[in-house]
Every structure is written in structure tokens, then in C-alpha cells.
Amino acid sequence: xxxxxxxxxxxxxxxxxxxxxxxxLDAAEGIFAEAGFGGxxxxxxADSCGLPKANLHYYFSSKEKLYRRxxxxxxxxxxxxxDSFDTDATPEVALRRYIERxxxxxxxxxxxxxxxxxxxxxxxxxxxxYLETTLRSWxxxxxxxxxxxxxxxxxxxxxxxWLLYMIWAxxxxxxxxxxxxxxLNHGPLEAxxxxxxxxxxxxxxLRGIGIDPGAPA
Amino acid sequence: xxxxxxxxxxxxxxxxxxxxxxxxLDAAEGIFAEAGFGGxxxxxxADSCGLPKANLHYYFSSKEKLYRRxxxxxxxxxxxxxDSFDTDATPEVALRRYIERxxxxxxxxxxxxxxxxxxxxxxxxxxxxYLETTLRSWxxxxxxxxxxxxxxxxxxxxxxxWLLYMIWAxxxxxxxxxxxxxxLNHGPLEAxxxxxxxxxxxxxxLRGIGIDPGAPA
DNA sequence: GTCTATAGATTGATAGAC
DNA sequence: GTCTATCAATCTATAGAC
Numbered sequence: 001x002x003x004x005x006x007x008x009x010x011x012x013x014x015x016x017x018x019x020x021x022x023x024x025l026d027a028a029e030g031i032f033a034e035a036g037f038g039g040x041x042x043x044x045x046a047d048s049c050g051l052p053k054a055n056l057h058y059y060f061s062s063k064e065k066l067y068r069r070x071x072x073x074x075x076x077x078x079x080x081x082x083d084s085f086d087t088d089a090t091p092e093v094a095l096r097r098y099i100e101r102x103x104x105x106x107x108x109x110x111x112x113x114x115x116x117x118x119x120x121x122x123x124x125x126x127x128x129x130y131l132e133t134t135l136r137s138w139x140x141x142x143x144x145x146x147x148x149x150x151x152x153x154x155x156x157x158x159x160x161x162w163l164l165y166m167i168w169a170x171x172x173x174x175x176x177x178x179x180x181x182x183x184l185n186h187g188p189l190e191a192x193x194x195x196x197x198x199x200x201x202x203x204x205x206l207r208g209i210g211i212d213p214g215a216p217a
Numbered sequence: 218x219x220x221x222x223x224x225x226x227x228x229x230x231x232x233x234x235x236x237x238x239x240x241x242l243d244a245a246e247g248i249f250a251e252a253g254f255g256g257x258x259x260x261x262x263a264d265s266c267g268l269p270k271a272n273l274h275y276y277f278s279s280k281e282k283l284y285r286r287x288x289x290x291x292x293x294x295x296x297x298x299x300d301s302f303d304t305d306a307t308p309e310v311a312l313r314r315y316i317e318r319x320x321x322x323x324x325x326x327x328x329x330x331x332x333x334x335x336x337x338x339x340x341x342x343x344x345x346x347y348l349e350t351t352l353r354s355w356x357x358x359x360x361x362x363x364x365x366x367x368x369x370x371x372x373x374x375x376x377x378x379w380l381l382y383m384i385w386a387x388x389x390x391x392x393x394x395x396x397x398x399x400x401l402n403h404g405p406l407e408a409x410x411x412x413x414x415x416x417x418x419x420x421x422x423l424r425g426i427g428i429d430p431g432a433p434a
Numbered sequence: 435g436t437c438t439a440t441a442g443a444t445t446g447a448t449a450g451a452c
Numbered sequence: 453g454t455c456t457a458t459c460a461a462t463c464t465a466t467a468g469a470c
Binding site: 131177 | 334345394397
């Protein structure tokens with residue numbers, strides 16, 4: 001019974017450690033998103049999760065290692081969403097599902113998206129290896145699928161990369177530029193605005209590549 | 218003849234001052250873009266333009282004032298580009314010209330776009346007033362024009378804001394996420410890739426809102 | 435494992451010679 | 453106007469009591 005109990009529900013030592021780590025990672029994600037790596041301070045992260053600054057260094061040896069863990073967690077979430085791009089489905093189903101999932105991600109994980117944007121904006125000093133391995137191979141498989149659709153005459157001939165960039169850019173814009181959007185909107189987007197925006201993005205892109213989209217799923 | 222001459226061409230005192238200020242602003246734009254406000258240091262900016270750190274404080278009293286000047290300069294460039302959205306032209310001409318200009322901006326002023334993205338990402342602490350005044354009124358006039366097009370049956374009915382966000386997101390992505398794009402591309406985009414990307418963005422968006430686009434201008 | 439106190443390094447900003 | 457030297461504040465990281 002040497003361990004301090006804190007406010008969290010008690011559990012095994014491993015569970016408590018995991019809980020504390022997650023609390024720190026959540027706080028760090030928010031601070032890194034709003035201030036960038038350079039602008040964020042360990043003190044601000046500590047305050048955000050109600051822990052002394054020294055505890056952060058106990059769980060994550062350095063600011064850079066903590067940041068790396070934050071970015072890795074975000075990449076994992078992104079990868080799971082990326083799987084919603086079903087390479088066996090029709091173009092309409094595959095793209096619609098992927099876009100809808102990406103829009104949902106922008107809505108639910110705004111800070112994660114912002115941290116990722118920040119990282120790429122600054123030349124990806126931490127995640128360059130992910131870009132060159134995981135992201136590149138994911139992209140190449142999808143490029144191949146889109147080329148097949150084009151060869152089959154299912155969609156108009158467009159360079160697949162420009163299409164993917166368009167989907168990434170448009171969906172992530174709703175997270176990364178949320179502040180600008182909310183300023184122009186005089187407040188956060190309502191649920192029906194999110195739905196309408198999602199449907200508009202889907203329909204413009206699908207029509208744009210020659211598909212006449214049916215009703216949303 | 219008390220003034221030091223330096224490497225620049227000599228001129229009036231005012232011209233020299235302007236020249237030095239611009240050199241500092243150029244350097245600052247690059248450093249702020251790559252590191253963010255918090256990550257950038259006056260030393261790094263000074264090194265980048267080959268001046269002692271103290272000189273930066275002589276021309277711009279503080280880091281924040283220098284940053285503000287950088288952001289203001291970028292906003293001016295953005296505004297000039299925004300004028301290419303001709304409210305008297307047909308939807309096809311107006312949108313195509315606007316998209317082409319925005320893509321050109323992403324290519325020519327990558328760092329400016331990155332600084333802007335950084336600023337909005339972090340909640341626009343410096344430029345909030347621009348968002349609420351200039352950007353908001355520009356947007357409202359364009360929203361009105363797009364609604365008129367819809368009423369005339371010239372384009373499909375879509376919420377004008379989502380369409381504008383799509384154009385902003387997609388075009389700016391080529392600057393803000395240039396590092397990711399270049400990693401996937403195994404190098405910078407070639408001239409013909411820029412042209413193809415621009416044409417693809419135009420054609421998808423125009424077809425997406427119900428316009429059958431002709432040949433590019 | 436948790437917390438206080440502090441070391442060690444860096445940074446924005448300024449003083450003052452030239 | 454330019455530059456060197458330096459101050460005062462801040463930050464990452466750690467030492468050491470509990």
C-alpha cells in the first residue's frame with residue numbers, strides 16, 4: 001500500500017501507470033496543439049493535468065519523448081481511419097466512407113489533427129520515418145486502386161495523388177482551421193452543419209471525378 | 218556620411234532602412250514558418266539574415282511586434298489574391314481564376330502560407346481582429362455572389378461556405394503540407410505537376426458544383 | 435511513486451562603446 | 453545605425469526528501 005491513490009479509481013499498479021500516462025498524453029496533446037512544440041512548456045502540460053512538473057519527467061524522460069509519444073498516438077488513430085478506405089468497394093462507397101470517417105475524425109480529434117499539421121508544417125522533424133514508410137506505402141496502395149478505377153472507366157482520369165491530397169486537405173481543414181471557421185460562423189458548427197459540410201464535401205468530390213452520388217449512407 | 222554602408226546598394230537613409238527591414242522580415246517569415254512563434258528565436262532570425270541580434274530589436278522593438286509585422290505582410294498578399302475572385306464574372310471564370318491564383322500563391326509564398334496556418338492553428342492570438350473584420354466581410358460578399366449563382370441555376374445548390382473552405386484548404390495544402398507532399402513525391406513538384414494539380418483541383422471543384430469546365434485559360 | 439527545490443542552459447531584451 | 457557584452461526571466465531536467 002505504498003502507492004498514492006490520487007483521484008483515479010484504484011487498480012493494479014500497471015493500470016494506474018497507464019491511466020496516469022494517458023492523462024499526461026491527453027493534456028500534452030492539447031497544449032502541443034495550441035502552442036506548438038516550441039511554444040508548449042512542461043509546466044503548462046503539468047498544470048493542465050494537475051500534476052507536478054517533475055512527474056511528467058518521471059513518466060516520459062524528456063519533452064521530446066513525450067511529444068513523440070503524442071504524435072505516435074495520433075498516427076495510430078489516423079491509420080485506423082485510413083482502413084475505412086476499402087480497396088474492394090466501389091469508388092463511390094470507398095471514397096464516401098473514407099471522407100465521412102475523416103470528417104468525423106476532424107470533429108472528434110481536433111487537437112490530434114492540429115499536432116499532426118504542426119509537425120508536417122515544421123518539416124516533420126519527429127515523424128519523417130513514418131512519412132517515408134507507413135504513409136508512403138498506404139498511399140501507394142490507394143493510388144493503385146484509384147488507377148484501377150480509372151482503367152475500368154469507373155471514374156474520370158485524374159492523378160490519384162491530387163485527389164487524395166484534396167480529401168486530406170478538405171477534411172483536416174475542419175480541425176486545423178477550426179478557429180477560423182468558428183470565427184466566420186459566429187460560433188462552433190452545429191450537428192446539422194457538420195452533416196451538411198460532410199455531405200457537400202462528398203458530393204463535390206464524387207461529382208468532380210464523374211460519379212453521380214446517390215443518397216448518403 | 219555617418220551611416221554604415223553594408224553590402225546593400227546605397228540610397229537615401231529611408232531606403233536603406235526599408236531594405237534592412239525587408240531583409241529581417243524575409244528571414245523572420247522563414248524561421249517563424251519552420252519553427253512557429255514559440256520555437257523561433259531572435260538569434261535564429263538574426264543568423265538567417267546575417268545581422269547581430271541587437272539590430273533586430275533596433276528595427277522591431279520586440280519579437281511579438283516583428284511577428285505581427287510578418288503576419289500583416291502575409292495578410293496583404295492574401296488580400297490581393299482574394300481580389301482575383303471577380304464577383305462580376307461567370308462562376309467558371311471567377312472560381313477558376315481564384316483557384317489558379319491561390320495555387321500560384323502556395324507555390325511562390327510557401328512560408329507565408331505556413332505562418333498563417335500556424336497562427337490560425339494556435340487560435341489566431343495575433344490576427345483575431347483581421348478574421349473578424351476583413352476576412353469576415355470578404356467572405357460575406359463572396360457567399361452572397363455564390364448564392365446568386367445558385368439562385369440563377371448556374372451552379373448546383375451547395376452551402377457557399379463549405380465550397381470556399383474546400384478551395385482554401387485544397388490550395389493551401391500544397392504550401393502548408395509541402396513537406397509531406399514532397400516526401401511522397403520523392404522530391405519537389407515539377408512545373409508540369411503543379412500545372413496538372415492546379416487543373417485537377419479546378420476541374421474537380423467545377424464539375425463538383427455542376428459546371429462542365431472547358432479548357433484552362 | 436510523488437513532490438519541492440534547484441541546477442544548468444537558453445532566451446528576449448538592453449546598456450553602452452564605437 | 454551597428455555591434456559586443458550582459459542582465460533578468462524562463463525553461464528543461466534532475467536531485468533528494470518523503
